Amino acid sequence: MATPSPKPIIDLTGITKNFGSFQALKGIDATIYEGEFFSLLGPSGCGKTTLLRMIAGFETPTDGSIVIAGQDMEGVPANRRPTNMVFQSYAIFPHLSVAENVGYGLKTRKMPKAEITREVEQSLKMVDLGGLGDRAAHELSGGQRQRVALARALVMKPKVVLLDEPLSALDKKLRDQMQVELRQLQQKLGITFILVTHDQEEALTMSDRIAVMFEGRIAQLASPEELYRRPVDKRVASFIGVMNFLDAKASGRMNGHLALDIPALGSIELPTAQIPEGMDIQNLDSIGIRPEMLTILFDGSEPTEQVARGQVTGTAYYGDMTYYSVRLPGHTADVTISMRNTAGRSIVPPGSEVPVGWGADSIVLFQ
């Protein structure tokens, strides 16, 4: 993974947006760095698209400032911003050929024809559409339209490429492939990409950093790994991947350790370093643990730090993985445990009593 260079390209300060009495954005502060793949992730209606459209210049903030490459964007219209956008619907001009679509922006810059042709061809090659310049827009498949939209933005050599759910219209297989390609292209070009998506998997696989948004606010801004391992609250935790929540209480603090009482798993001690910054342990009411951090212990499994007992209530087979629903004593809901289907390991039938292994370092504290 590329380390984001520390030079800021976009500064968002105190951005709010009101649509009538509805407040779509409630104060957004964020800095996006040069060469970074940055994602705005959240459920629909969280304001992520509004924020992207603001950076593009299609919406104006009610309050706050947007600085792109050192220049305040207030009063700068969309057609004079150093950003280019890939629209959700791709917005391919239906009356123009592929080459005319890609060269559209260069023509507004009054670039000589021969140069446009060269740039367009180069940009089409970059997205694997070399030689398709003469095709009519309506002859393209969904994936090809997506590539044309991308080429049309990239040919402008923008400082920032904005992508509004660009993969949502593609089928699963094509989407997975495009995720990889987009990421590789971004790394090769070193241009800042800002992606809007509601698909957490997409955000995790492609981004350097992700801003998770709920109801007009950024709930957490962090790297994919940090988001997954240390979500700041229950909402972020359940939005990114699957999280098992278990009731818990802090029972005391002694010599650098926090004593935790988790009815379903037992009592443990945690190093205080694991307490999130700014958390008052008096308010701690639950812990989270990811499905892959819980293990059903088979004969010959490596021993784990902690062991609890549970009863399998259901299984879901995914080929490479099996997801178990397991009832732990003293816990009202089932927890999910994911197990890799390695050689010689059979699926445990529902009803079986199983030992469940886990480690204290994999739990996340919530209040």
Next chain:
Amino acid sequence: MNSVRKGLSPKWLVFYAVAYMVFLYAPVILLPMFAFNDATIISFPLTGFTTQWFDVLWKTEALHGAVRNSLVVGVTSAVLSTILGACAARAAARYRFPAKRGIMSFIMLPLVLPEIIVAVALLVLLIQLGMPLSLATVVLGHVLICTPFAIAILNSAFQGLDQSLEEASYDLGESRWGTFRRVVLPLVMPGIVSSLLITFTISLDEFIIAFFLTGTEVTLPVYIWSQLRFPAKLPSVMALGTILLTLSVLLLILAEWFRRRSARKQGIEASATGGFA
């Protein structure tokens, strides 16, 4: 569906459809029949083939003036009502403003208003204003009745225009005017062409308003009506009617062809871009 099938057998439906078509088009077919008939009296049996009635038309000076007037009025009305229609359709598709539905239905009202009422009302108004009756006043009346048609046609063209196309154009550095010229106009062009052709056709054969609002210069329908008083002129009126009929049909076919061609070019379902015919 089932109850319809039980109530009416397919045979009866076919009979009904044929009868309907005959009722609709038989009178129209009479027109060319008598236009080429070698007799001054309009009645069966036909006596022989002639093109003399078309020769008569060719030699009638007053008719030429009427044709010229009708063309001037038709073209002017078509252009004006299409421009007005385009503005209204664009506003309806893109902007939100108070009482939008009310305003839109108000603009569409002339579509259902009896023409005679419109004609009389306009006449009274023009006289009150002291405006002399001329071809210009006819154009005024025709724009009023053509604009709703133009809006109806152009509405679907503008409504079908994806807003993100315009945004993409701004985003790529184009100005508002440049976006209109390079994206909006080419995409609504089929609608504009069919609107021009259809409003022209409406204006060309409109009688009541033209009759009330015209001064000394008459349009073609008014001229035809004036000729009906002379039985001897009837066959040549039939000939004129035949020419007009052919032209109207050709224009409508042309309008539809234009619309389908550009729809095909853009790979859109022909029905999706909206059309009149």
